[in-house]
Amino acid sequence: MLLGGVVCSMAFYCRRCGKIHVHDVPYFLGVKRFSLRCAGCAHEQAVLVRGDRKCWEIHVPCVACGKEHVIRLSLAQLRRMELEKVYCSADCFELGYIGQRRRIEELLAFNQAEFERLHPADGANFIGKQQILLEAVNRVHEFVAAGDVVCPCGSHDFIAQVGGDSVFLECSHCGRSAVIPAESEADLRRLLCGSSIRFLAPMAHNKR
Incomplete structure (x- = not known):
């Protein structure tokens, strides 16, 4: 008490x-x-x-x-x-x-x-999925802050947002975007290896 x-x-x-x-x-x-x-x-x-x-x-x-x-x-x-x-x-x-x-x-x-x-086959991983998403967001923020993420236009300035089981990055200069999956441990490993950040051209982003 x-x-x-x-x-x-x-x-x-x-x-x-x-x-x-x-x-x-x-x-x-x-x-x-x-x-x-x-x-x-x-x-x-x-x-x-x-x-x-x-x-x-x-x-x-x-x-x-x-x-x-x-x-x-x-x-x-x-x-x-x-x-x-x-x-x-x-x-x-x-x-x-x-x-x-x-x-x-x-x-x-x-x-x-x-x-x-x-998700009857995955119920035990409710908190685990939230943890993976938060870890992915933290990593993306760290990469951007360190200047390790570079848009094809050469910019290092990005806006990061969370949606569903993904992290969204958008270049503040040209509008190119990247959708980074963050649903599983495999997604997190790919992100840590730098292999899951692929930018779409501005025109393709606008048509989404």
């Missing part, structure tokens, strides 16, 4: 390992900034900042767009909240949930059941 009670619960997908855990947020944080860390690898998932006038900020680093999303809510809103999904505002990539622990756990169980229904 947490001293002072629980304001709400939060669950965010870990950007490093892809796992998701439900955290109870205590009313008395003890500090102005409170870090939520992955129970598996200890990577920071989100930071809670308690401001004046009972206003809280939730800072969530986004693997999809590379930016930090800031959610501002009052203490009263957090205590009343049953279940809210947190998305990347750029491409609707799901980052996690805020609300009552029971409601979050029910939704996670429902998501697992739906995945098993749609």
Whole structure:
């Protein structure tokens, strides 16, 4: 039992390992900034900042767009909240949930059941697939930041987005694009070898 009670619960997908855990947020944080860390690898998932006038900020680093999303809510809103999904505002990539622990756990169980229904031979890999996708996004960001990805036009400037089981790269200079599969371990190995980034001509991209 947490001293002072629980304001709400939060669950965010870990950007490093892809796992998701439900955290109870205590009313008395003890500090102005409170870090939520992955129970598996200890990577920071989100930071809670308690401001004046009972206003809280939730800072969530986004693997999809590379930016930090800031959610501002009052203490009263957090205590009343049953279940809210947190998305990347750029491409609707799901980052996690805020609300009552029971409601979050029910939704996670429902998501697992739906995945098993749609993929009966692969149900055990629900979290694993999320982990592969996040690892692929992290690798793509690292390659682009290091200048290792070069468009046929010579540009090193790209926009990266997540969609389904793939990572999309688009050249900011000429519009060429690449669709990088990120569904399996084999896809991840090909990406690490640099063999799965093939750019389409701008005209072919526009016709998609």
